[in-house]
Every structure is written in C-alpha cells, then in structure tokens.
Amino acid sequence: MFDTVLVANRGEIAVRVIRTLRSLGIRSVAVFSDADADARHVRVADTAVRLGPAPAAESYLSADRILEAAARTGAQAVHPGYGFLAENADFARACAEAGQAFIGPPADAISLMGDKIRAKETVRAAGVPVVPGSSGSGLSDAELADAAREIGVPVLLKPSAGGGGKGMRLVRDLAHLADEIAAARREARASFGDDTLLVERWIDRPRHIxxxxxxDGHGNVLHLGERECSLQRRHQKIIEEAPSVLLDADTRASMGEAAVQAARSCGYRGAGTVEFIVPGDTVPIGGTPPEPPVSSYYFMEMNARLQVEHPVTELITGLDLVEWQVRVAAGERLSFGQPDVQLTGHAIEARVCAEDPTRGFLPSGGTVLSLYEPQGDGVRTDSGLSEGTEVGSLYDPMLSKVIAYGPDRATALRKLRSALAETVTLGVPTNAGFLRRLLAHPAVVAGELDTGLVEREVDGLVADAVPAELYAAAALLRQAALAPAEGDGWADPFAAADGWRLGGEPAWTPHHLRVPGHEPVTVRVRRTPDGRTELLLPGMDKPLRGSGGVPPRPGAEQRFTFLLDGVAHTFAALPDGTWLGRDGDAWHVRDHDPVAAALTGAAHAGAESLTAPMPGTVTVVKVAVGDEVTAGQSLLVVEAMKMEHVISAPHAGTVAELDVTPGTTVAMDQVLAVIAPHEEVTE
Structure with a gap:
C-alpha cells in the first residue's frame, strides 16, 4: 500500500478523496492554484503544494507541475479525481514514466474509451449494441453535415474526446447545423483540447442509465448495479439515483454483463462507468422515424474515471469506491465476486451548482458568507466549500453534492428534499431551491423520468414570486434597525420605533419593501402592550402575532439575507428608505449607483446595450464597429465555468459601440456592445 498519495484536483472531489486516504492511514498531498490558496481541500490535506496562477492551464492542467509536486512530497501515487487530467492518457503515461502509480485505468484504456468513435467500434465488436451514428474519425464539417442529413434530424453533435455533456449540441433544424458544428468544436477544443466531433441519432425522451x-489487475471484472441519470439540463446530470425504478432483475443483469464486456474489451482496470441510453417510444418530431430497436438499450460511452455520482452506488452497496481505486492501483485483488454485490435501499444525489435559475441558470459567483451543509441521519454532503470561499468563473460551477439514503425511494426523496431546504450557501446564488422543487414534481416522485423532463418543466420549477414569509422577516429586521442602539447610557424612549402613542393603541409602522421584477409590498409592524410583535401583510384581515419582541439590532450595513426552501433572498436598504431585494442573489447597496445607471442609459438613448449575462471571458467577437447586423444575429460569445453563452443582436441595426475583444474578462452586467436600431424612435 502507498504511504503518500497526491490528489491532482480541487473542490469537493479532492476533499472526498482525502477523506478516504485518511481512513486508510495514507498521507495526502493537495495541490492548489493561486485562486485556491485558502480552499478547503488545501486545509484538510496533510500537506499542500502551490501549482501556479489561477488559470487551469497553468495549474491543475499542468502535468509537469503536478508531477514535480509529487516528487517533492515523496508521493508514490496520483489520484486525478474527475475532470482536469482524469481522462488524459498522456498524463497517465507521464505518471508511469515518473515512477508514480496512476490511480485510474491504464493509459491505453483511457485513450481508447476517451475516443468515442473508437470506443463505439470496440464495444460493437464485443457484442454490445450502440447508438446509430457517423463512423470514422476526423470528419470535416462537410462530412459531419452529410452524416447528419443521412441520419435525419434531430441529431446530436458530440466531442469524441469529451464527457460530462460539454460541447454537446442538439440540432433539430439543418439550417442551424453549420453554426452548431462550429460552436461544438469551440467548446470541445476549450474543454478537452480536441475538437473532433461525431454525430448520433437523437432519441427523444430516452432514459440515461x-x-x-x-x-482489478488480475482479470476480475464485475459491476455494482446501475444509476438512473435521466434528470438532466443542457445534457448535464443534476439528479442521480440508484437503483433505477426502470430496471427489473433480468434487465439489470443483462446491462451489467454488457458493461462488463465493454470493460473487458479495452483491458480496463479500476473504477469506471459504462453509460447506456434506453429509447423511449416517441418518434423524432420532423425527423426520420427510428429503425426498429435491436436492443432495449444502447451503449453511449465509457467514462474511464470515478463519476460525480459515485456516492449513490457507495450507499446502496456499502463499498468505498475510492478505497478500491487505491487498492487496485496498489496491485491488490478484488476480495469479493459478483454474487457478493448486494443492492440495499435507495440513494439519490443532487448537484448544488453556482448558478442562478432566475437568470436562465447563468453561472453565478461571490463569497460564501454563511454555510450549513447537512450530514447524518441518512444524509451526506460532499463539499469543497468553507465560509469565506470565493467562487469565481474559472472552474466548474458544481460546489457540492447532497446525497440521501433510505430503505426505499420515497424515504430517500423526502430526506433529500429536506436536506436541500436546510442547505445554506449565502453569498453565492445556487440551484438548491430549484432542485428541491424538481424532486417534488409528480413525474419525478412517480419515477416517470426521461432526459427531456427538466427542460419541458423548467418554467414551472423556477420560483417567480417572493414568499410572504420573507417580506415579514425583512419588515421585522427593518423594525429592529430603527430601534435606538443599546448602551450603558440613557436611551430616548421617543426614538424607539415601537408604535407607542399616548392614550391609544400602538400605531402601525409601515415598511415598504420591493424586490426587482415585483410590485412593492407594504408590511405593517407594531408592538402590543403585552410585548408581542404583530405584522399585517397585504390581503390579511388579521395580523400575525409573534411570541416575543423584534429580532436583535442588525449590523450597520442594513443588508438582511434569508434562506427559505434552499433559495436565498436578500433585502437591502436604499438611501431613500425603500428596500430592495433579489431572489437567489445578494445585492450590495454600496455597489449600486443609480445616478451612473441613469447616465449610462441616457448616453445610449435609442440604442440597445448588450451586457454580459455572467462574469466570464469573451472568447469570440464576430463584428466590428460600423457593421450592419440583423435581429438574432450572433455577435459575441462569453464563456464562464466551461459554458458558452451567445450574445445576439436584439434587433436589426448598426454596431455603434464595441467595448471588448477576444480574451477580455468581463463582470456580470458589464456593457459589451451597443446596437443602434435602423429606425430611431422618438417620443
């Protein structure tokens, strides 16, 4: 067994791997970029080594710097986690050449399964059914287009070297095929350094199993059951569970044996995942009817690494997959066989990401001001967060994973919904509230899942109203803020905002509260003679009565943040005495300059300013000042957290101003360009 293992990753997976290393008595080495100098994975490791600047290319993707750190710390093995270099065959070979054990599959297996085109050909030869699609590697744009036309829309463009949904593009209209191929190549090149694409038939309403x-290295290959991964958004898994309600014992055994054959076909070693797609009954809209299925499932790809969703398998099997990765890499033989693998109970995982559902799920960021992550009683949270963590746009947006386990699916669902409601990540907008609502959707509760369910139901899953409880809480805190400061000296009783008046009932104190996009709400607060607090909200005939006084006096910044059902709401005092809040985000008053905003609007009267929808980097600029553009024309591309966002012209006009170039780093809502309409409208 190894004495020291270097973990070549960051965030929650680095913390999770270090936890197992500690349980095995193995010294752990963390690595970090300048952006992660005070990160949680750095602090929980036995030792840590700086790799370089914040950009991943100069830190977490630098094989030379990682191997140098391993040599300096006396490590005998490297665990790559997932992402970054986890499926990089050259890195696996470099580890071997440096005398480091790579805790993962052989380099040849990574190379083979990392090339989706070769992988499909290999497993097909082993008797595993595959999704119909293009054949051959290195296809040109024209060849990809020809293959798409031959297959018939809808089709799916996929990076041959990729995974995790990065660079995947669904094309339902051949008129958009050229643009989608170009975008898929850009994302593939940025994410994997390889823009080779393949095209496959898109199967509507499928399940992802x-x-x-x-x-091990002694010829033993077995499977540990399945995971249901059909709840996805933009081809990214967001909820995973084990086992799947879809499979019966015979189908589970059949798919398990197919996965074992796929692993054997490439000489696999360690932990890996074989992904299948289970066709639905729907004929593609506007496309070619599918051929009669030759199987009830098709091979999609094999992920030659640990999966994000591995905890659900651990909970129903009782096995620590990271431990077995380490043992296999150290040359040990599996101590159990296929009959020994028993699936007990049910587990479900939710991925908590730094994204704002109210802004179209654009990546978010900020400083974690307050943190609570539930643990115990069938709940597990794998996280890389700490209070004070700065969440930027350089790395993947996933912050943590909340996993619930129960004797049955209904129990696991209830526990996970409750855990998400308790999860607190104030300061960074997340999707926790959205995930909680998704888990309560009738189709999800019934187990009637497919990969398009989230996209079809997304509008109903994004909260569009501020709960009354939050207005009440904000009013209470505002009332407390009006109270005179406590001290040792005399306090003027007439300064107290308790509604007292001579010879009558206490008066109501109105608090006008406003959230962007919503009508103002007035909440009235007063203290009763018996010391209770009453609140009267719009539409209420009788006031709500509290059992005690107002909350303690808040800080001087006058910014109050509340969490309800996994969604953060922040109210902040404006200079005019009104209140401003934002669902899922923190609004800092001192950063808001209404005068500057008004001047900016006046400067571009009659024009349309295009602003950055998220903090990130401009990767593509397709126009110049003076260019004529049409409505909907793609003008720029902003990338953040490995996601592209296309900025399009809102109307036909002329590019009047262009403030960015490729490589420019931009903040959220920063002006990128101004489009002057062809026809000026005056009032």
Missing part, C-alpha cells in the same frame, strides 16, 4: 464497473 449507467452501470458502475470495477476491475
């Missing part, structure tokens, strides 16, 4: 496999 994956099989966990485990293999």
């Amino acid at each position: 994956e099989i966990q496999v485990l293999a």
Whole structure:
C-alpha cells in the first residue's frame, strides 16, 4: 500500500478523496492554484503544494507541475479525481514514466474509451449494441453535415474526446447545423483540447442509465448495479439515483454483463462507468422515424474515471469506491465476486451548482458568507466549500453534492428534499431551491423520468414570486434597525420605533419593501402592550402575532439575507428608505449607483446595450464597429465555468459601440456592445 498519495484536483472531489486516504492511514498531498490558496481541500490535506496562477492551464492542467509536486512530497501515487487530467492518457503515461502509480485505468484504456468513435467500434465488436451514428474519425464539417442529413434530424453533435455533456449540441433544424458544428468544436477544443466531433441519432425522451464497473489487475471484472441519470439540463446530470425504478432483475443483469464486456474489451482496470441510453417510444418530431430497436438499450460511452455520482452506488452497496481505486492501483485483488454485490435501499444525489435559475441558470459567483451543509441521519454532503470561499468563473460551477439514503425511494426523496431546504450557501446564488422543487414534481416522485423532463418543466420549477414569509422577516429586521442602539447610557424612549402613542393603541409602522421584477409590498409592524410583535401583510384581515419582541439590532450595513426552501433572498436598504431585494442573489447597496445607471442609459438613448449575462471571458467577437447586423444575429460569445453563452443582436441595426475583444474578462452586467436600431424612435 502507498504511504503518500497526491490528489491532482480541487473542490469537493479532492476533499472526498482525502477523506478516504485518511481512513486508510495514507498521507495526502493537495495541490492548489493561486485562486485556491485558502480552499478547503488545501486545509484538510496533510500537506499542500502551490501549482501556479489561477488559470487551469497553468495549474491543475499542468502535468509537469503536478508531477514535480509529487516528487517533492515523496508521493508514490496520483489520484486525478474527475475532470482536469482524469481522462488524459498522456498524463497517465507521464505518471508511469515518473515512477508514480496512476490511480485510474491504464493509459491505453483511457485513450481508447476517451475516443468515442473508437470506443463505439470496440464495444460493437464485443457484442454490445450502440447508438446509430457517423463512423470514422476526423470528419470535416462537410462530412459531419452529410452524416447528419443521412441520419435525419434531430441529431446530436458530440466531442469524441469529451464527457460530462460539454460541447454537446442538439440540432433539430439543418439550417442551424453549420453554426452548431462550429460552436461544438469551440467548446470541445476549450474543454478537452480536441475538437473532433461525431454525430448520433437523437432519441427523444430516452432514459440515461449507467452501470458502475470495477476491475482489478488480475482479470476480475464485475459491476455494482446501475444509476438512473435521466434528470438532466443542457445534457448535464443534476439528479442521480440508484437503483433505477426502470430496471427489473433480468434487465439489470443483462446491462451489467454488457458493461462488463465493454470493460473487458479495452483491458480496463479500476473504477469506471459504462453509460447506456434506453429509447423511449416517441418518434423524432420532423425527423426520420427510428429503425426498429435491436436492443432495449444502447451503449453511449465509457467514462474511464470515478463519476460525480459515485456516492449513490457507495450507499446502496456499502463499498468505498475510492478505497478500491487505491487498492487496485496498489496491485491488490478484488476480495469479493459478483454474487457478493448486494443492492440495499435507495440513494439519490443532487448537484448544488453556482448558478442562478432566475437568470436562465447563468453561472453565478461571490463569497460564501454563511454555510450549513447537512450530514447524518441518512444524509451526506460532499463539499469543497468553507465560509469565506470565493467562487469565481474559472472552474466548474458544481460546489457540492447532497446525497440521501433510505430503505426505499420515497424515504430517500423526502430526506433529500429536506436536506436541500436546510442547505445554506449565502453569498453565492445556487440551484438548491430549484432542485428541491424538481424532486417534488409528480413525474419525478412517480419515477416517470426521461432526459427531456427538466427542460419541458423548467418554467414551472423556477420560483417567480417572493414568499410572504420573507417580506415579514425583512419588515421585522427593518423594525429592529430603527430601534435606538443599546448602551450603558440613557436611551430616548421617543426614538424607539415601537408604535407607542399616548392614550391609544400602538400605531402601525409601515415598511415598504420591493424586490426587482415585483410590485412593492407594504408590511405593517407594531408592538402590543403585552410585548408581542404583530405584522399585517397585504390581503390579511388579521395580523400575525409573534411570541416575543423584534429580532436583535442588525449590523450597520442594513443588508438582511434569508434562506427559505434552499433559495436565498436578500433585502437591502436604499438611501431613500425603500428596500430592495433579489431572489437567489445578494445585492450590495454600496455597489449600486443609480445616478451612473441613469447616465449610462441616457448616453445610449435609442440604442440597445448588450451586457454580459455572467462574469466570464469573451472568447469570440464576430463584428466590428460600423457593421450592419440583423435581429438574432450572433455577435459575441462569453464563456464562464466551461459554458458558452451567445450574445445576439436584439434587433436589426448598426454596431455603434464595441467595448471588448477576444480574451477580455468581463463582470456580470458589464456593457459589451451597443446596437443602434435602423429606425430611431422618438417620443
């Protein structure tokens, strides 16, 4: 067994791997970029080594710097986690050449399964059914377009070297095919350094089922059951569970054996996942009817690494997959066989990401001001967060994973919904509230899942109203803020905002509260003679009565943040005495300059300013000042957290101003360009 292992990753997976290393008595080495100098994974490791500047290319993706750190700290093995270099065959070979054990599959297996085109050909030869699609590697744009036309829309463009949904593009209209191929190549090149694409038939309303496999270096290969991964958004998994309600015992055994054959076909070793797609009954809209299925499932790809969703398999099998990765890499033989693998109970995982559902799920960021992550009683949270953590746009937006386990699916669902409601990540907008509502959707509760469910139901899952409880809480805190400061000296009783008046009932104190996008709400607060607090909200005939006084006096900044059902709401005092809040985000009054905003608007009267929808980097600029553009024309591309966002012209006009170039780093809402309409409208 190894004495020291270097973890070549960051965030929650680095923390999770270090936890197992500690349980095995193995010294852990963390690595970090300048952006992560005070990160949680750095602090929980036994030792840590700086790799370089914040950009991943100069830190977490630098094989030379990682191997140098391993040599300096006396490590005998490297665990790559997932993402970054986890499926990089050259890195696996470099580890071997440096005398480091790579805690993952052989380099040849990574190379083979990392090339989706070769992988499909290999498993097909082993008798595993595959999704119909293009054949051959290195296809040109024209060849990809020809293959798409031959297959018939809808089709799916996929990076041959990629995974995790990065660079995948669904094309339902051949008129958009050229633009989608170009965008898919850009994302693939940025994410994986390889823009080779393939095209596959898109299967509408399918289920995404994956099989966990485990293999040692002594010829033993077995599977650990399946995971249901059909709840996805933009081809990214957001909820995973094990086992799947779809499979019966015979189908589970059949898919498990197919996964084992796929692993054997590439000489696999360690933990890996074989992903299958289970066709639905729907004929593609406007496309070619599918051929009669040759199987009830098709091979999609194999992920030659640990999966994000591995905890659900651990909870129903009782196995620590990271431990077995380490043991296999150290040369040990699996101590159990296929008959020994028993699936007990049910587990469900939710991915908490730094994104704002109210802004179209654009990446968010900020400083974690307050943090609570539930643990125990069937709930597990894998996280890389700490209070004070700065969440930027350089890395993947996933912050943590909340996993619930129960004797049955209904219990696991209830526990996970409750855990998400308790999860607190104030200061950074997340999707926790959205995930909680998704888990309560009738189709999800019934287990009637498919990969398009989230996209179809997304509008109803994003909260569009501020709960009355939050207005009440904001009013109470505002009332407390009006109270005179406590001290040792005399306090003027007439300065107290308790509604007292001579010879009558206490008066109501009105508090006018406003949230962007919503009508102002007035909440009235007063203290009763018996010391209770009453609140009267719009539409209420009788006031709400509290059992005690107003909350303690808040800080001088007059910014109050509340969490309800996994969604953060922040209210902040404006200079005019009104209140401003934002669902899922923190609004800092001192950063808001209404005068400057008004001047900016006046400067571009009659024009349309295009602003950055998220903090990130401008990667593509397709126009110049003076260019004529049409409505909907793609003008710029902003990338953040490995996601592209296309900025399009809101109307036909002329580019009057262009404030960015490729490589420019931009803040959220920063002006990128101004489009003057062809026809000026005056009032």
